[in-house]
Amino acid sequence: MTDLDTFRAETRAWLEANCPPEMREPIRTDKDACWGGRNPDFQPGQKEWMDAMASRGWTVPDWPVAYGGGGLSPAETKVLREEMAAMKCRNPLNSFGISMLGPALLKYGTEEQKLDYLTKIAKGQIRWCQGYSEPNAGSDLASLATSAEDAGDHYVINGQKVWTSYADKADWIFCLVRTDKTTKQGGISFVLFDMASPGVSTKPILLISGYSPFCETFMDNVKVPKSQRVHDENKGWDVAKYLLGHEREMISGMGLASSGGNPLIEGAIATIGLDHDGRLADPLLRASIASFEVRANAFGSMSERFIDELKAGRAHPAQPSMMKYYGTELNKSRHELMMAAGGSNLLEWESESSRGGAEARAWLRTKANSIEGGTSEVQLNIIAKRILELPA
Amino acid sequence: MPLFLDDDQTALQDTIRDFVGEHAPVKHMRALRDANDATGFSRDLWKSFAEMGFTGILIGEAEGGLGLGHVEAGVVLEEIGRNLSPSPFLTTAVAAVATLKGTAHAARWFPGILAGDTVAALAIDEGAKHRDSVGLTAERSGNGFKLTGKKQFVTHGHVADLLIVAARTAGSADDAAGITLFAIPKDLANLTATPERLADSSIAARLDFDGVEIDADAVIGDVDGGRSPLDRLLRAGRTGASAELLGVGGGAMDMTVGYLKQRKQFGTMIGSFQALQHRAAHLYSEMEVARAAVIKAQQLLDANSDTADTAVSVAKAMTAMATTLSVQEGVQMHGGIGMTDEYNIGFYMKRARVLAEMFGDANFHADRVARAAGY
Ligand SMILES: Cc1cc2nc3c(=O)[nH]c(=O)nc-3n(C[C@H](O)[C@H](O)[C@H](O)COP(=O)(O)OP(=O)(O)OC[C@H]3O[C@@H](n4cnc5c(N)ncnc54)[C@H](O)[C@@H]3O)c2cc1C
Ligand SMILES: Cc1cc2nc3c(=O)[nH]c(=O)nc-3n(C[C@H](O)[C@H](O)[C@H](O)COP(=O)(O)OP(=O)(O)OC[C@H]3O[C@@H](n4cnc5c(N)ncnc54)[C@H](O)[C@@H]3O)c2cc1C
Numbered sequence: 161m162t163d164l165d166t167f168r169a170e171t172r173a174w175l176e177a178n179c180p181p182e183m184r185e186p187i188r189t190d191k192d193a194c195w196g197g198r199n200p201d202f203q204p205g206q207k208e209w210m211d212a213m214a215s216r217g218w219t220v221p222d223w224p225v226a227y228g229g230g231g232l233s234p235a236e237t238k239v240l241r242e243e244m245a246a247m248k249c250r251n252p253l254n255s256f257g258i259s260m261l262g263p264a265l266l267k268y269g270t271e272e273q274k275l276d277y278l279t280k281i282a283k284g285q286i287r288w289c290q291g292y293s294e295p296n297a298g299s300d301l302a303s304l305a306t307s308a309e310d311a312g313d314h315y316v317i318n319g320q321k322v323w324t325s326y327a328d329k330a331d332w333i334f335c336l337v338r339t340d341k342t343t344k345q346g347g348i349s350f351v352l353f354d355m356a357s358p359g360v361s362t363k364p365i366l367l368i369s370g371y372s373p374f375c376e377t378f379m380d381n382v383k384v385p386k387s388q389r390v391h392d393e394n395k396g397w398d399v400a401k402y403l404l405g406h407e408r409e410m411i412s413g414m415g416l417a418s419s420g421g422n423p424l425i426e427g428a429i430a431t432i433g434l435d436h437d438g439r440l441a442d443p444l445l446r447a448s449i450a451s452f453e454v455r456a457n458a459f460g461s462m463s464e465r466f467i468d469e470l471k472a473g474r475a476h477p478a479q480p481s482m483m484k485y486y487g488t489e490l491n492k493s494r495h496e497l498m499m500a501a502g503g504s505n506l507l508e509w510e511s512e513s514s515r516g517g518a519e520a521r522a523w524l525r526t527k528a529n530s531i532e533g534g535t536s537e538v539q540l541n542i543i544a545k546r547i548l549e550l551p552a
Numbered sequence: 553m554p555l556f557l558d559d560d561q562t563a564l565q566d567t568i569r570d571f572v573g574e575h576a577p578v579k580h581m582r583a584l585r586d587a588n589d590a591t592g593f594s595r596d597l598w599k600s601f602a603e604m605g606f607t608g609i610l611i612g613e614a615e616g617g618l619g620l621g622h623v624e625a626g627v628v629l630e631e632i633g634r635n636l637s638p639s640p641f642l643t644t645a646v647a648a649v650a651t652l653k654g655t656a657h658a659a660r661w662f663p664g665i666l667a668g669d670t671v672a673a674l675a676i677d678e679g680a681k682h683r684d685s686v687g688l689t690a691e692r693s694g695n696g697f698k699l700t701g702k703k704q705f706v707t708h709g710h711v712a713d714l715l716i717v718a719a720r721t722a723g724s725a726d727d728a729a730g731i732t733l734f735a736i737p738k739d740l741a742n743l744t745a746t747p748e749r750l751a752d753s754s755i756a757a758r759l760d761f762d763g764v765e766i767d768a769d770a771v772i773g774d775v776d777g778g779r780s781p782l783d784r785l786l787r788a789g790r791t792g793a794s795a796e797l798l799g800v801g802g803g804a805m806d807m808t809v810g811y812l813k814q815r816k817q818f819g820t821m822i823g824s825f826q827a828l829q830h831r832a833a834h835l836y837s838e839m840e841v842a843r844a845a846v847i848k849a850q851q852l853l854d855a856n857s858d859t860a861d862t863a864v865s866v867a868k869a870m871t872a873m874a875t876t877l878s879v880q881e882g883v884q885m886h887g888g889i890g891m892t893d894e895y896n897i898g899f900y901m902k903r904a905r906v907l908a909e910m911f912g913d914a915n916f917h918a919d920r921v922a923r924a925a926g927y
Contacts, residue, residue, distance in 0.1 A: 425927050440927045450918035451873075453925065457862075458845035458870040465555035465844040474556060479840075486837045543836055544829035548809050551824045 168239050175247055178212045180205035184248045186421065189518055190371070193254045196284025198331045213252035214283045220258055222471075223266070227274050228282025234471035256325075257281030257288045259410040261334050264350075264403040268391040277352070289355070290407075291321040291335035291377060292400065299538050301336075302345045302397060306379060308337035315339070315351065315389075317359075317382040323532070327362040327375035330355055336400055339393050350396035353384045367528075369521040370509075407533045408480040409466075412487030414529055416460055424449065424494055427519075428501035445500060452493055459490055478546035485539035488529035495523040553855075555847050557627070564620075565627045571604060576637035578896050584638060585753040591711055592747075592755035593638035601641065602668025610649045610788075615658065616666050621854035622646075622788065626795030626846060633799020636896075636903050638754055640671040640708050642792045648672035648716055650788030651781050655772055657735045661714055673712035674785065675703040675759055682912040685726045688761060690719035690734070696768045697721075697734070699761040705909070709757030710747035713738050716785065717761075722776050731778035733785070734770045741765070752902035787864050790911045791853055794846045794867040797907045801839055801875030804882040804900040808832070811886055828885060835874075835881050842867075842874035862924045869917035872908040879904045 161169075182205035187193060194206040213219050216230055222237045223229025232240065262281050265274055280286045297304040306319025317337055327333070332354055340347030355362075359382040364372035391399050428449060433441045440446035466483055469475040499506055502519060509517035530536040544550045557565060576597055584594065601607050609625050611617025618624070625646050632639050644665055652658050664670030678687055678701070688701025699719055709715065715736050722730030743764045745757040773781045809832055812823030822828060849867035852860035879901040883890040890897050908914065 422925070425925055429927055434927065438923070438926070440922070446922060446927065447915075447918070449927070450922040451869075451914075453921055454866055454869040454873070454914070454918050455841065457866045457921065458841045461555065461848035461863075461866075462841045462844035465847065468554035469556055472554065472556070482833075482837045482840055485833075486841060537830070540830040540833040541826070543833035544826075548829075548832055548836060550809070550812060550829050550832065551821045 164235055164239060167236055168243060171240055171243050172247075174216075175243055175249060178209075179247060179249045180208055182206075183209040183250045183252075185250075186248070186423075187250060188515070190373070192250070194250075194252065194284075195254050195287055195326075195329070197287030197329070198285070199329075200284075209250070210252045210284050217282065219253045219255075219284065220262065220278075220282045223262065223278065223282065227266075227278035228280075229278075234468075237471075238467070253284045255281060255284065255288065256290055256330075256334075257286065260290060260403050260407045261288055261352075263406045264334075264399050265390065267402060268350075268399050272387075273390065286331045287326070287329060289324050289327045289330035289333050289377075291324055291327075291333045293323045294320060295322050299535055301400070302348065304336055304338060304348065306335070306337050307341075308339050308349060308351065308384070310339070311383075314383050314385045315349075317351070317353075317379045317384055319379050321377040321379075323365075323374050324362070324377040325374040325532075327355070327377045328364055333360075333377070334390075334403075336396055339396075343394075345397040346394055348396040348400065349393050350390045350399040351384050352388045352390065353382065357382050357384070359383075367525070369524040370517070371521065371525070404534060405477070405480045408484035408539070409470075411529060411533045412466075412480070412483035413463065414487055414491040414526070416456075416463055416487070424498050424501065425453075427498055431502055431505060445497075449497055449501070452490075452497055456490055456494065459486060462486070476547055478542050481534075481539040481542040482547070484533060485530075485536050485543070488526075489536060491529050492526050495526045499523050553851055555844060555851070557623070557847075561623060561627060564624055565631075567604075568606070568628050568631045571600075572631040572635050572637055575600060576632075576635055576639070578636050578899060581636045581638055581753070581899065582896075590747070590755075592708065593640060597637075598640060598671065599668040601639070601645075602666060606641070607645045607668055608662075608666045609645055610653065611658075611662055611666060612653075615662055617662070622791050622850040623847065623854060625792060626798075626850050629792050629795040630799035630802070633796035633801075633903075633907075634803035636752075636800070636803070636899055640673075640712075642789065642796060643674050643707055643712075644670065644672040644714075646792040647674055647785050647789040648714060651716060651733070651772065651785040652735065655781070656769070657772060661735065664713065670713045671708055671711060672714040672716060673706050673709040673757070674789065675706050675709065675715050675717040676782075676785075676911075677705045678703060680704075682909070682916060684728070686718045686720050686731050687725035688717070688719045690721050690732055693765060696766050696770070697732075699734075699764040699766060701761050703759040703761075704756070706745075706757045706759055707754060707910075709759055710745045710755060715759075716772070718778060718782050721778075728779060730776050731782060732775050733772040733778035733781045734766060735772050736764075736766050736770050750906055752899070752906045754903075754906060783861075786911055787853060787861065790864050790868045790917075791846070791849050793907050793910045794842075794849065794864075794871040797871035797875045797904065798839075798843055798846050800900055800904050800907060801842065801871065801878035804875070804878045804897060804904070805832075805835055805839055807897055807900070808835075808878075808882040808885050815887070822885075831881055831885070835878055838874040838877055842871045845870040862921060865912075865917040865920040865924075868912060869914040869921065872914040872917075875904045876908060876914075 194210055218230045221230035221232040221240050225231040294304050308315035308317050334352050336348055338347055339349040359380040361378045362375040364375050366372050435441045506519045508514040605618050608617030609620050613619035690697040690699050717734045719732055721732040742762045744760040747755045747757050749755055815822045845867040849863040852863045882897045886897050889895050
């Protein structure tokens with residue numbers, strides 16, 4: 161047995177012993193995802209699972225042990241993910257800290273910042289939100305106007321953010337602010353602050369899905385110590401872009417089928433049935449699903465290839481844009497097909513049988529996939545310029 | 553195993569890229585076409601492939617080959633695709649070798665393949681579309697069999713030294729069982745091969761078996777047990793055709809992106825128009841995803857995995873779709889010159905169409921993916 165085989169066997173045994181049965185059920189609603197934080201809303205099994213994984217550093221398996229990570233190699237991390245998928249284990253901790261802020265701190269944070277923030281992220285103690293977009297700074301993010309006045313050892317922040325996902329549930333925010341009004345990208349700084357700071361307020365926004373997962377966030381003379389700035393003053397755009405790369409990777413994961421079965425195919429068979437040859441009884445829908453599944457399947461391999469290349473330092477730096485573009489467009493197609501397969505059953509918005517319109521709401525939610533984290537059009541611009549090197 | 557080429561495979565890629573780029577670039581194919589060459593490929597080139605060891609890429613080292621796998625064979629095929637090089641490599645060094653490997657036929661046929669003397673052709677398809685059914689019959693006759701029926705789309709079938717033929721020894725055309733696979737030599741009585749030039753100027757034969765007598769030792773594996781070697785042939789052929797499609801699509805995309813940086817209209821490079829940039833970026837994404845599907849299938853095939861079969865169908869369908877997009881966008885973005893014979897982009901379109909049909913088109917494979925998933 162190679163070391164990796166040994167690691168696989170031990171990992172499987174440990175997961176078998178430590179992953180509660182509830183945590184092997186497919187994720188059905190937003191509440192099934194565990195977000196941790198100061199005011200957690202745990203379902204049975206979530207805390208045990210999160211804590212067990214955090215005790216081994218496996219909420220962030222490839223981060224250094226010193227910052228609460230598992231210190232695993234890329235190959236070991238892949239084995240862990242494969243074993244978790246095989247056992248249908250849920251992700252123990254969903255977190256913008258893990259998928260977005262963490263990688264940026266690992267690259268740009270001071271040692272003090274890493275020791276403090278990363279460890280808390282790994283343990284699920286602090287829930288983060290992202291303060292990038294503003295009413296007049298969407299795709300053109302660098303035109304942001306929220307200002308940070310220099311007040312000696314701290315900044316005084318004034319302005320408004322919008323579309324801040326989970327701002328009302330988050331403990332801290334990573335936020336882009338303007339520290340120099342004379343230049344565009346070169347006048348932005350990246351700061352972290354507690355959402356409980358005086359002067360911070362949030363107002364939820366109702367979405368077409370009927371949920372309010374995001375907010376307007378207002379900053380009114382909020383004091384932020386300069387020690388909470390990541391990287392140099394006016395160098396925040398580098399951090400912001402680096403973080404966006406990781407955000408895009410995370411969002412691209414939406415293109416993958418969930419680990420627990422294939423709801424599209426199962427749903428279609430349940431409503432439409434199979435003909436005497438074992439084929440879905442609606443041939444045109446079947447053809448659409450089959451073409452979709454070819455792409456989805458191929459994209460599954462693409463995700464694996466992308467992670468392998470990334471870990472080996474071989475991925476093009478703009479490749480996350482391709483992943484984000486393809487994965488989100490695919491996810492929108494998947495939900496269109498799910499709605500088509502479910503017919504009028506899935507149009508019910510409140511009924512018990514539709515679990516409160518869960519599928520219809522999820523379908524509407526996916527429409528944001530190609531907007532959040534940079535729109536599809538913006539990703540195509542990036543691919544054209546940075547990968548294909550087409551002229552401006 | 554990571555889903556990218558390792559150092560040895562990358563080194564092989566460099567070698568093969570230089571070799572094919574130098575000896576068989578697109579103008580080599582154009583020259584054969586212009587000369588109305590009756591073979592459809594260069595036997596000299598096949599000889600040099602053998603001298604480089606490439607014809608033995610899948611043959612074990614003990615038997616004198618390179619002992620490599622489908623990932624490496626795909627590296628060769630991608631360059632063949634990129635350069636539109638006419639070559640019996642796919643049918644001979646990949647599909648035929650994968651079929652005969654480990655059987656009694658290896659000793660007879662591999663030396664000629666290693667030497668670059670033997671060319672193989674695959675007599676599988678009977679109708680205009682690739683299907684699972686086999687209708688050509690093989691009846692017991694004397695010490696052997698008598699073959700009766702027709703095959704078509706048999707690439708290199710008019711010049712092949714070795715023909716692999718799928719025939720029916722029991723049951724009826726659509727039955728999964730009752731198939732027998734044969735390895736037969738050329739120049740048999742009552743076998744007529746009619747060469748037909750295809751749109752891409754390659755040559756495929758229509759074969760007419762009018763009671764062709766063959767020896768019993770031509771059977772590959774077991775009588776009535778041909779499904780298993782036939783599946784081996786198809787998996788290798790489909791994976792190889794996917795890799796070649798990747799080369800065709802990638803080559804067309806590179807030409808097109810290059811052209812966008814060169815052609816000026818409205819006082820600026822056409823590559824600065826966002827309408828074209830977005831289409832090029834979308835195309836790039838499809839080709840990247842197709843590349844991942846291909847290496848996945850190759851690795852699973854090399855590992856003898858149970859899931860290889862579906863991965864192979866995903867790769868064939870995905871590369872057919874992505875490459876079809878690539879050649880269509882290619883011709884369109886070249887404007888008027890894309891329609892001219894003088895310009896190479898049209899050759900890519902023709903080759904993509906032929907490869908997309910080979911061993912089952914995107915619809916055929918999407919159907920297989922669906923059936924494997926139970927719907
Ligand atoms: C569900 C959801 C969650 C979000 N969560 C967060 C969050 O937590 N934190 C945060 O900071 N932000 C968040 N966002 C905001 C998101 O990042 C922005 O919506 C996004 O960047 C687009 O900006 P915009 O909405 O202002 O659209 P606009 O920039 O006004 O774009 C409108 C349209 O024009 C197109 N367009 C714009 N520029 C170009 C161009 N150069 N070329 C071609 N087309 C162009 C766009 O693609 C789009 O189709 C979230 C958004 C959604 C929908
Ligand atoms: C079969 C055939 C018959 C023809 N017959 C005639 C004829 O009888 N008489 C005649 O005068 N002409 C004829 N033409 C020429 C034809 O009108 C031109 O080919 C056509 O106008 C395109 O010009 P082009 O070939 O220079 O391509 P280009 O203008 O170089 O275009 C190249 C690519 O760039 C794109 N592009 C260009 N500008 C833009 C832009 N601003 N925004 C976005 N995309 C852009 C184009 O859509 C195209 O995809 C014929 C062409 C063909 C192929």
